Structures are given as C-alpha cells and as structure tokens.
Amino acid sequence: MAKIIYHCYGGTHSSIVAAAIHLNLLPEDRIPTGDELLNLPFFDKLNKEDHGKIIYMGTDDFGNRVYSLGRRNAGNIIIRAVKGVIKLFGFDSKSIYFIDTMPTVNFYMCIGGILSRKFGLSSVGRPILIYGIKRAYYNILKLVKTNRFLSETSGD
Amino acid sequence: MKVFYHCYGSAHSSVVAASIHLGLLPSDRIPTAEEFVKLPLYDKTDSYKIGYPFYIGTDNKGIDVFVIGMLNQEKIVVNALNSILTEYGLDPKLCLMVETLKLVNITTRVGGFLSRRLKLVSVGRPLTIYGIQKNYKKFIYLVEKVKAKLDNIL
Numbered sequence: 001m002a003k004i005i006y007h008c009y010g011g012t013h014s015s016i017v018a019a020a021i022h023l024n025l026l027p028e029d030r031i032p033t034g035d036e037l038l039n040l041p042f043f044d045k046l047n048k049e050d051h052g053k054i055i056y057m058g059t060d061d062f063g064n065r066v067y068s069l070g071r072r073n074a075g076n077i078i079i080r081a082v083k084g085v086i087k088l089f090g091f092d093s094k095s096i097y098f099i100d101t102m103p104t105v106n107f108y109m110c111i112g113g114i115l116s117r118k119f120g121l122s123s124v125g126r127p128i129l130i131y132g133i134k135r136a137y138y139n140i141l142k143l144v145k146t147n148r149f150l151s152e153t154s155g156d
Numbered sequence: 157m158k159v160f161y162h163c164y165g166s167a168h169s170s171v172v173a174a175s176i177h178l179g180l181l182p183s184d185r186i187p188t189a190e191e192f193v194k195l196p197l198y199d200k201t202d203s204y205k206i207g208y209p210f211y212i213g214t215d216n217k218g219i220d221v222f223v224i225g226m227l228n229q230e231k232i233v234v235n236a237l238n239s240i241l242t243e244y245g246l247d248p249k250l251c252l253m254v255e256t257l258k259l260v261n262i263t264t265r266v267g268g269f270l271s272r273r274l275k276l277v278s279v280g281r282p283l284t285i286y287g288i289q290k291n292y293k294k295f296i297y298l299v300e301k302v303k304a305k306l307d308n309i310l
Contacts, residue, residue, distance in 0.1 A: 003243065050235075051231070051232045051235065052229075052232030052233060052234070052235025052236045052239075053235045053236070053239050054236055054239040054243065055239075065243075067243075070232075071232060071236070072229060072232060074226075074227060074229040074232055074233065076207060077225070077227060077229065077233060078229075078232065078236045079207070080205075080206070080208040081208070081209065081224060081226070081233050081237060082236055082237065082240045084207070084209040084224075085209055085240070085251070086240060086244065088209065088211075088220075088222075089241075089246060
C-alpha cells in the first residue's frame with residue numbers, strides 16, 4: 001500500500017483540504033461551507049513547531065495512508081531526505097507519493113493563512129482564508145482526483 | 157544504528173566530521189589541504205542533490221555513517237525524518253542526527269558559496285579548507301562527543 005503525502009508551506013490549509021477530499025471528508029459535487037472546512041482535523045491549527053511533521057489524516061478506500069506535511073520552502077530537500085533514509089532501512093521509496101498542493105494556493109489563501117498562523121489573527125485571517133479556499137476548491141479537487149487515480153493504478 | 161552528520165549542503169563540514177569519525181582524517185593533528193581534497197565527497201555535492209543521504213562508511217562498531225544536507229531547515233527535515241521512521245514502525249532513535257553547521261566559520265561559508273554555488277572551485281575550495289583547518293579541533297571534539305554518546309546507547 002502506498003503512503004500519500006500532500007504537502008504545502010504550512011501543512012495546515014491546502015494540504016489538509018486536499019487530504020480531506022482524498023478521504024471523502026469533503027464533498028466532490030459542491031463547494032464546502034466554511035464550517036465544514038473549519039471542522040476538519042488540523043485545519044488552520046498547526047503552527048511553526050509542527051512544520052516538517054508528517055501528519056496522518058486517514059486511510060482511503062484502497063488502503064493507502066494519507067498524510068499532510070508543512071515543508072516551508074524545503075519541499076525538494078525533504079522529499080530527497082525522506083525517500084533516501086527510507087531506502088537505507090530497506091523500504092521501497094516508490095510507495096511514498098509526495099503531492100505538492102502549493103500550485104492551488106491563491107492570493108487570498110496566502111494572506112489569510114499568514115494573518116491567521118503567523119500573526120495569530122485568526123478572526124481576521126480565517127474569513128479571507130475560507131474565501132480563498134472556496135475559490136480554489138475545484139482546483140484542489142482536480143489535483144486530488146488526478147493523483148488519486150495514479151495511486152489507485154500503481155498503488156501496491 | 158546510523159549516524160547522520162548534517163550541514164547546509166553536505167559538502168564540507170559534515171564530510172569532515174564523518175571522515176574524522178571513520179578515521180579517514182586524523183584526530184591528533186590538523187590535516188593538510190591534500191588530505192581534504194582526497195576525501196571522496198569533499199566539496200563535491202551539487203545543489204540538486206542536497207537532502208539525499210550519502211553513505212561515507214561503517215565504523216569499527218558497525219555504525220553506518222552518513223552525511224546529509226538540510227540547508228538551514230534542519231528542524232523541519234529532522235521532524236519529517238522522525239515522523240516517517242515512526243510511520244514505518246522504526247524507532248527514530250536508530251538515527252542519530254548531528255549538526256555540524258555550527259562549526260562552520262565565515263571563511264568556510266564564503267568558500268563554500270564560491271565553490272558550490274558560483275562554481276569557482278579554484279578560489280572557493282582552498283578557502284573552505286583553510287576555514288575548517290582553523291576550526292579543526294572543534295570537529296575532533298564534536299566527533300569524540302558523538303562517539304561517547306553512541307557508546308552509551310549501544
């Protein structure tokens with residue numbers, strides 16, 4: 001079974017939403033409400049100290065384990081390090097998929113995310129963030145669907 | 157048990173510390189410039205390989221010694237490695253992470269930037285060596301501490 005890691009800068013917004021779509025915690029036919037987003041585990045909750053932690057979100061219908069990861073700007077280095085070290089212990093690094101969700105992040109998500117996480121102004125940041133996610137939702141959905149297909153076909 | 161000496165680009169300080177650990181560099185005197193250049197990975201790692209762990213050797217106690225580059229993001233890379241090891245049912249304590257970036261002085265930093273980033277090897281490499289030679293005793297001390305720690309664990 002594969003391990004699928006959605007990663008973005010902070011690991012608490014776009015990657016959580018992507019992982020949640022993957023795990024059917026969010027709808028595929030409509031844009032979710034603000035409450036649905038805020039009720040997601042770890043959504044807008046992780047801080048600087050959590051960066052780098054690979055956080056387990058759930059197991060999908062095919063038995064793949066799904067994670068989110070905040071990797072700041074060190075995505076490539078983390079991918080090489082994780083795959084390299086796993087290989088040293090005799091595991092197959094090809095069964096770990098890293099999916100970058102940063103391309104789906106828009107201006108509102110950046111601003112809202114920074115206000116909420118970096119400056120601790122969640123009351124101001126969250127509405128902007130949620131507006132941004134709603135706008136980006138179909139892009140995130142598309143990203144997940146494309147990659148979910150990949151993991152289904154080349155999973156184990 | 158595996159030891160990972162980590163620094164910015166896995167080209168200089170981590171290679172030197174790993175080499176002292178394995179006896180490829182002396183622990184009783186400051187090595188000459190040729191001795192550094194002869195090391196298999198010294199001043200060689202390209203930017204696009206940073207992050208990948210490189211095997212340097214196995215010491216007399218059977219501990220595998222690696223170098224790994226983490227830029228200046230060692231906290232998040234170490235977090236990621238610890239969580240993936242746990243996910244695979246391994247104890248993160250099987251990997252000892254040793255930071256060597258703190259032993260890098262400005263001379264080595266400038267030399268490393270010239271040699272690795274700007275590809276001015278002929279200017280940069282001697283500078284990195286000069287900088288490490290000046291700090292070499294600290295490297296010896298660091299490796300001694302690491303070995304003592306490993307003896308306690310084993």
